[in-house]
Amino acid sequence: MLQRLVAHFFGRFGFLSLSLVYACLVVVCLSQLISDGDLSLGRRPLQNLMQTATEFSYPSFLDVWFGNPRLEYVSSDGTVLRVENRRVVETNYLLGLARATWTTFSIATLGSLLAAVLALPLGVLTARNLAAPRSLRYIAKAVLDVARSIHTLVFGLVLVGIVGLGPTAGILAIALHSMGTYGKLFSESIETLDIAAIDAVRAVGAGPMQIFFNVIWPSVLPQFVSNHLYVWEFNIRDSTILGVIGAGGLGLLISEATSLFQWGRLSTVLIVIVILVSSFDALSRRIRKALA
Incomplete structure (x- = not known):
């Protein structure tokens, strides 16, 4: 009985020790990245996220049915460069x-x-x-x-x-x-x-x-x-x-x-x-x- 209790104690102690080592490793990784300035989210992350999500929400295959049959590509001076059927x-x-x-x-x-x-x-x-x-x-x-x-x-x-x-x-x-x-x-x-x-x-x-x-x-x-x-x-x-x-x-x-x-x-x-x-x-x- 005593041997089982000792094994159980050291088993839990070993798990806690490994958990502590893992937590220290996470802290070291985070602190290193923060100190190097590598955790930046870039410019306007929310605006970029919303724009990307909006474009993702319309998969291109929908153009097979709903695409513009006469899409014009126009230059800055109003000249039509080409026309395509989407x-x-x-x-x-x-x-x-x-x-x-x-x-x-x-x-x-x-x-x-x-x-x-x-x-x-x-x-x-x-x-x-x-x-x-x-x-x-x-x-x-x-x-x-x-x-x-x-x-x-x-x-x-x-x-x-x-x-x-x-x-x-x-x-x-x-x-x-x-x-x-x-x-x-x-x-x-x-x-x-x-x-x-x-x-x-x-x-x-x-x-x-x-x-x-x-x-x-x-x-x-x-x-x-x-x-x-x-x-x-x-x-x-x-x-x-x-x-x-x-x-x-x-x-x-x-x-x-x-x-x-x-x-x-x-x-x-x-x-x-x-x-x-x-x-x-x-x-x-x-x-x-x-x-x-």
Whole structure:
């Protein structure tokens, strides 16, 4: 009883100590930013917020039905520079948006699949209960840790310089970063297996490949599929921004809209992203529930 009370006391004391350290860290960060003058809200933040919110509230896709069919662009001296049909212009933009959405989905899909394929052998090597050679386990773990530590955008920036602009750089960036996440999830799934079943099959003379395909793979396949769907869903969100660095897809339209302050078009792109991610989330949730 006394031992439980002591453990409970030190547990609460440890939590309070960590909370105090965290609070001190927050205070230090805030004080440093304030002293450097980096917490400024800029000029007229409320006015800018209201103006941006007003433009966001009218997504550009509404121009397909309500746009001015004869919008005139006039110079300062009253000369008509050009006339455009906003309905036609926005319809063409939506067609381009549909192509960019498919490109983003393709980048996330192919990148996730490549990452899963690359991560599977590394995850098997890092699983402690499979007793892989220590040197191989350390190398595999180091590769996964490095891949997981470097952000997708960093990989993308490097790969754009290597393979050039386009979806290939996005696919490889998604794959290299997600490989670390997949490997960790695969390894943890394998480590939840009953080691006795693995030892029993090993005891009758089964080789590593036989153990994997006859014992490990059937047991962890539902978890692997669930993990794949989860990371795939995350990569759909992640790939929407890769176009900013030249990897194509929705990120390119986001970059164009923000650079030109076209908040109505940015609102349209964000609505598409929300619909895409929400739809895939609902679908993957149903699949994971069926596998549970």
